[in-house]
Structures are given as structure tokens and as C-alpha cells.
Amino acid sequence: MSVPNNKAIQHNAPIAHLKANDFKSASQAALQDAPLRRALAKATATFKQRRLGALEEVADWEALRTHGRAIKDETLSRLDHHLVRFVDQATARGTQVHFAATREEACTWIADLAERLDVKTVVKSKSMTTEEIGLNAALEERGLHPVETDLGEWIIQLANETPSHIIVPAIHKSRESVAKLFEERLGAEPDLDAIRLTQLAREILRGSYLEAELGVSGINFAIAETGSFLVLENEGNARLTTSLPRVHVAIMGIEKLLPRWEDLETFLRLLPRSGTGQHLTSYQSIFTGPKRNPEDEGPEEVHVLILDNGRSKILDNDVTRETLACIRCGACLNACPVYAQVGGHAYGSVYPGPIGAILTPQLAGSKEAVPLPGASSLCGACRDVCPVKIDIPRILLHQRNEVTRKLPMHAPFERLAMKVFARMARTPGLWHGSLTLARPFLRFAAGSSLPSRALRRMIPPLAAWSKKRSLPAPARHSFRQRYRRKNS
């Protein structure tokens, strides 16, 4: 399934290309897309299995998660202090630090810089934050030529689509469709295999690297103590992006900080294992300022752009603040039974899956993403795999609550129904009596006979609920009845 990428920034929503309110129709379309579902099933199963393999070698994974979360809590609770420290330390080492309150400000700042440097080609390594702000579209509007260099991101850019997974952006595309894309857009030979496709990407992108004078990367972790930052990857494209161009711009959300250099150790054990199931990705680069002598390698200028774009609002909420502890590993996507069925595009946000379901409404406003908190069975798999123990189901419930409160039409009826239910549940006689009465009715309604199906369709809430689900039939006798009979 592909979502066409509208070139212009469509509206002022804080997330680029946001279509989260189409979740229902988009997920239904995804469910009909057999190749997509095969790709998703393979990918999510593979990543889940690799992650488990990578955890086995760690003596105490739980202690590691607890430690990672403690560092994040410490950071978030004094984020102002750590940010000031980061700015001071980075500046002292020659890095230029800038802020952007909104995505427009961030895009404008980068485009202005490119114009000031008089560059046309901008090479980019993979960064979810640049996807969030819609950087490519904004640069193109200003006549610049942004080139994604991560293979998956480049495929997506050539196909004019948006990523469907945080770690593997082109997870939804088959080898055949990539081969066809390269044939159409690059004049490649037909039906190349994955190795030849990758080689072709290497050759073409080398050209872009050698001509680009501005490289844009993301940041995985920034260190307040030294003003340094770390980028993790497997391909080497982030190393090229940050080594060849004269100027390096790294962009991060305000929450990417860690207080101390030594904190990297814990997150280097947590992130690759959770993301791709590797004990370490092929490359980590830790940057501390530009090159010091003209004859050295590396960029002459290093800029860090720190983005708020709604994050301080999330910080201001005691219930949902922990959303900002996320390190974007993607483990919750792979673990989620909903994501595994519908894929990333259905969420209509660059942040899909369970983390996207809680992050998107908070960044963009709950009105822009009404269905997302409902896109979960609350099974808790996301919470269990999260390397920093974010309680995603709890936040989803909180957001459902908020959404329901704002629905004036449904609220009185639901409130009354819940009141009646609460009274029944608290009155044992009433509870057992009504269950005894309801049991044969529910058994009939759950049946597959024609009258049963007709009945299901006639009762409005049951009709809506059972449209996509089978109604489970209650047992003939309750547990209490059977227990009593057995013991009498």
C-alpha cells in the first residue's frame, strides 16, 4: 500500500503528511493488501525473533531497562538544566546550537542555511525528526535538492512515499517493486536482485556525496556533560553524510539528551538489541565539535538544531510525560498485533505503531488523530518489549478517556450505560440474576444460524461491534454454578 506524498506542506499540523484520522479506511485497505501483509508478517516475526536472541546474551535485561528508564526520568525531570548544559558545552567545543519551536521554523532554518552556504544538493542520513518536520518537501519548495542516503529512505524518496516503519522505512515494499522503481526512475536493468539494487544505490549515491556541501543527520543521543552526540547506523551513510560535506547539521527533539557521557553505555546495550536484534549496529559515531585543523578530515562547521514542536506540551503532562523517554527503537511496532496486520501507513503518521498511537495525538493534537488511541487491543506487548519501560497501554487508555470526554453525542448514552453496569457489578444479586437471564440470549446471539445473525444485526451496539469480530458464546453454566455442583 502506498500513500502518495503531497509535495507541498498540506496544512500546519505539527507532523508532516499527517492523515491519522483516516486510520479506519486506511487499515481496511491494508487488510485487503495480501503482499503487504506477507511482508509485514515476515518482517515483524523476524525482528521479534532476532530481538529475543539478542536479549539472551545479556545477564540482566530487566536491570538494564530499569537503568535506562532511570536515566531518562532523571533527564526529563530537569530537562531545562540539561539542555542549558548541553548548549554551553557544545558551544565551548565549537558546535553551533540553534533552537526551533515549530517544524516550520526548523525547515526554514535549514533552508536558510543552505542558501547562505549557496549549496544545491543536501545529503541526508536517516532521521525520523526530519520526517516529522517534512524537511524534504520544504527544501524542494525552496529549490534545493535533498537526497536521502539510507537505502530504505532513498527508495521511499524515489517512490514519493512516506516511511512505514521507524527502523526499516521501506518494509512495505517487495524486491520486485523496488526493482521496478529503479528501472523506471533510474533506467536500471529490469528485475535486479537485492545485491545488484544495493550496488546501484551505492554507485549513484556516491555521486551525490561527492558534490554535496551540506549533510543533515539525526541524533540518537546527545550528551549534556560534553556537548557531544551519537549517531548509530549499519550502512555507513550517516558516516559519509557527516564526513564529506563541508557543513554538518544534526537535528534532534529536546528529549534526546542524556546527562553524562557514561550513560551511553547503557543505551548502546539497549537500543540495537531492541531495534534490529543486533548486539551492536555496524557503526557508532560520537561527534564533539568540528575539525580543529584545516588539514583534518571532517566538517568545518557543525550545527545542532534542537526542536520542540509540541514536546514541551507533552512534558507538561504528568500522565503522558514518559512518552518522551522513547529512544525510537521500533520494538513496539514489531511486537504489536495491530501493526503486524495493518502496517505503518495505516496510522497516517511518520510515527506508526504503538509509540505512534500515543505520540501522534500528543504532538499533533488529539483532534488530528482521533482513531489512533483505539488502534490497540491493549495486550501490553508494546510495554513488555519497550527498552525504557514506557507504559503505552496506560497512556492509550488515558487518551481514549480524553477523546470520549470530548464526544458530546456519545457521552450521555455511554455514561448512563456505564453507570448501570457499575451498579450491577457492585450488587451481587443483581449481577448473577441478570447474567442468568442474559446467558441463553447471548448463547443464541452468538450462534451462526440465520436468526442469530439477524438478531446481531438488529441491536445497534452489538451490530457495530460484531461486524469485524465474532461474538464469543458464554458457557451453558457459569463457573460458580459448576463449582457449586462439583462440591455438593
Next chain:
Amino acid sequence: MSHKAANKVRATVMDSIKHALRNVPAAQSAPPQIPGRPNPMDSVKDLTHAFRTRLESVGGQVHLVPDACGTRDLLRTLVKSNDWQEIAVTDSPLVAQATDELDATTFQGSKDIDRLACCSLGITGVQHAIAETGTLVLFSHAEAHRLTSLLPPVHIALVDQSQIVLGLGEALSIAHKVDGGEPPPLVTFITGPSRTADIELTMVTGVHGPRELIVILIAPDSF
């Protein structure tokens, strides 16, 4: 953006963060004990073995040699059998020593990027290696490794057994203060060849960086 406007944006963002945290008590500092560290190893031989096993598990090739002579012999054999003509090297004196008798042209990679982009092999030293993860650790202030370890399709790294440290913690702790009490402009960790699985999860090496990573490890204790 003018200086004044930039300061205003910074103040806006910082004020919203301060406002958001106005009633939030400072969370306790994370405990200083770092979990998940590897068990200590007694001998250099064990460290060498762990490093080698780890790196080979992700597709790196590791050759053990007993001494510097072994390195030179092996390099000569590899260069001959692969017919490598143009070889980029770093400014490391160890690399210069190991390559001075090669039957090929060598040049300093960081000084000629166009030539580097076309050559078939880059040879670097390393500053440290990590047994826990099979990782090479390079510092930009110690060796101009940035592009020579990245652009050519094959990267050969020369390592001495004395450079192997136990874990990520030890390596990070060295890197933290290594450049006159500071981190160097760039710390690079390399664990295996460049790889991608972006097309149907098919593993392909050499997407942007080297498709082959060969480590020649001087390890007298392992002989």
C-alpha cells in the same frame, strides 16, 4: 535568522520547558552501577578470543599473527592474491611500517579524496578494540581514519592484542578524556562490514561503506 530572532526562539523553547516542569520534582539520579557489563576476563588470550568470536559473528574476518613480521607477510599475500593496486593508508606510523614493502602504490587517504573514492583498499590502525562486542575503536585526533576506513570497498584494520579492552564501558571511559581531557572531534566504533537489510530483509554488505572488514591481529599470547 538574525541573532536577536535566534535568541528569541531559544528563550521561547526554554521557557516552555521550564513552565512544563514548574511542579515536577527532580527525579533521583540514576544509580552509578551500570548493569549488563560482561564478566571480567583473566588473560589477554581470552580477550582476544572473545573479540574475534564476536566480530566474526557479524561477518568480520579476523586473522591472528604472532608478530609485526606476520602482519607484513599476511598483508603482502592478501595484496597479491586480490591484485590490489591502489591502497589508501592513514597517518598512523604502525600502518606505514606494515605497508612499506608492499607491491602496490600507497597514498594517504585523507589527503586525496577523489583517489580514495576509486581505490580498492583502505588500511588503518585502531586505538582500541572491544572484546564484549567485537568492535574497533578509532579516535580522529590520533589517526585520520574517517574516510580511509569508509570509502574503499575493503577495510583492513591492524590491531595489537594489547589494545583490546573488556567492554563498552572501558572503551567509552577512555574516549571520554583521551584528547587532552576531552573527547576527540570524532569517536568511531566499527563492528563488522557496512550492511543493509532494507530490501525484503535480505542482508547485503557494502552498501555505503566497506563490504569486507579484515582485522589483522598481532596476538603473541594466542600462539
